[in-house]
Amino acid sequence: MKINQHYLQLEKSYLFTMIGKKVAQFQQQHPEVDIIRLGIGDVTLPLCPAVVEALESASREMGVKETFHGYGPEQGYDFLKEKIAGYYAEKGVTLALDEIFISDGAKSDLGNILDLFDADNTVLIPDPVYPVYVDTNIMAGRKVVFADADASNGFLPLPDENTDADIIYICSPNNPTGAVYDHAGLKAWVDYAKKRDAVILFDAAYESFVADPSLPRSIYEVEGAKEVAIEFCSFSKTAGFTGTRCGYTIVPDALVRGGVALNGLWLRRQTTKFNGVPYIIQKGAAAVFSEEGRRQTLANIDYYRENARILADTLDRLGIRYTGGKNSPYIWMECPNGMKSWEFFDYLLENAGVVGTPGAGFGANGEGYFRLTAFNDHENTEKAAKRIEKLLSK
Ligand code: MLT
Numbered sequence: 001m002k003i004n005q006h007y008l009q010l011e012k013s014y015l016f017t018m019i020g021k022k023v024a025q026f027q028q029q030h031p032e033v034d035i036i037r038l039g040i041g042d043v044t045l046p047l048c049p050a051v052v053e054a055l056e057s058a059s060r061e062m063g064v065k066e067t068f069h070g071y072g073p074e075q076g077y078d079f080l081k082e083k084i085a086g087y088y089a090e091k092g093v094t095l096a097l098d099e100i101f102i103s104d105g106a107k108s109d110l111g112n113i114l115d116l117f118d119a120d121n122t123v124l125i126p127d128p129v130y131p132v133y134v135d136t137n138i139m140a141g142r143k144v145v146f147a148d149a150d151a152s153n154g155f156l157p158l159p160d161e162n163t164d165a166d167i168i169y170i171c172s173p174n175n176p177t178g179a180v181y182d183h184a185g186l187k188a189w190v191d192y193a194k195k196r197d198a199v200i201l202f203d204a205a206y207e208s209f210v211a212d213p214s215l216p217r218s219i220y221e222v223e224g225a226k227e228v229a230i231e232f233c234s235f236s237k238t239a240g241f242t243g244t245r246c247g248y249t250i251v252p253d254a255l256v257r258g259g260v261a262l263n264g265l266w267l268r269r270q271t272t273k274f275n276g277v278p279y280i281i282q283k284g285a286a287a288v289f290s291e292e293g294r295r296q297t298l299a300n301i302d303y304y305r306e307n308a309r310i311l312a313d314t315l316d317r318l319g320i321r322y323t324g325g326k327n328s329p330y331i332w333m334e335c336p337n338g339m340k341s342w343e344f345f346d347y348l349l350e351n352a353g354v355v356g357t358p359g360a361g362f363g364a365n366g367e368g369y370f371r372l373t374a375f376n377d378h379e380n381t382e383k384a385a386k387r388i389e390k391l392l393s394k
Contacts, residue, residue, distance in 0.1 A: 201229075
């Protein structure tokens with residue numbers, strides 16, 4: 001028996017696990033400190049009433065012989081896929097139902113999709129970025145090259161014709177920097193992928209935070225993207241499903257490599273390794289698209305946007321540079337006084353009782369940066385902002 005040696009190349013623990021442990025240790029040593037968590041991007045508002053009602057009613061259906069559901073379609077129920085197709089139609093994107101696959105979240109699918117690709121492919125990943133992209137490719141022993149995202153390009157790298165890549169990750173609105181590509185930026189990546197026969201893995205988990213109507217929420221808003229891109233999305237940040245678990249992945253029929261449709265491969269993979277998302281959860285997710293559900297989830301997103309504004313205003317007053325916070329729940333700030341990311345993490349935790357995420361945890365270019373989330377409640381966000389202001393204006 002030989003273990004997968006590639007696992008030994010990984011950092012000892014996943015970024016947010018590491019932060020969780022550090023914070024728990026600090027709390028144990030300082031039980032008197034009222035810690036405010038602006039670290040992991042986990043929502044704090046409860047599921048909206050429309051979703052709760054749908055979950056309740058679906059649960060009751062499951063307790064009655066005539067309306068009970070056993071195994072569902074591995075790729076999801078049509079009642080949810082029809083809603084998703086309708087949502088995309090509003091963005092001017094036409095999707096066939098067989099192009100939509102319901103999952104238990106974007107993170108799982110972003111990892112699982114790699115089953116479709118040879119270990120020999122070269123992967124291009126922006127730096128900094130959501131650590132799951134890098135870790136899942138290290139696990140498979142794939143070669144990773146990085147696209148530098150930094151202040152000089154507004155944290156939105158564009159393709160470099162001298163870099164060869166087969167698989168390209170794009171996250172927009174970006175985690176962690178909050179930067180958002182415009183149509184021209186995404187088109188540059190689509191053109192680059194087309195030229196190389198590469199595939200783009202587009203993470204749209206934060207699309208519902210885009211407030212500026214001129215910015216794209218889906219890569220398929222760019223012409224020709226269906227021939228090069230797979231899109232991942234989730235109800236986690238849009239509708240508070242981080243603990244409920246539901247997302248979706250779009251594999252367009254037009255995405256064909258070496259004469260093979262990737263849609264068929266993904267279907268084969270899912271029908272073999274996945275038995276689908278629970279009926280009850282899919283009913284809850286479908287309610288996100290009802291008139292009430294749309295209104296209620298948008299109100300929650302506005303609530304988080306207000307938190308982002310509070311944090312951004314504080315940084316403005318302190319003269320600290322940052323990106324994000326406008327079309328994203330994340331604020332990506334420069335660490336003050338040239339501090340390193342983990343140094344600032346400790347400084348903020350020990351002196352203000354505020355937890356954020358060290359930029360270095362998202363890649364080498366994240367060193368010297370720090371991520372704050374807007375996913376706490378108003379009261380805590382205001383309290384944290386005041387503590388940060390007091391500490392950093394010293
Ligand atoms: C984050 O904080 O980056 C996210 O919550 C992680 C995730 O969505 O898995």
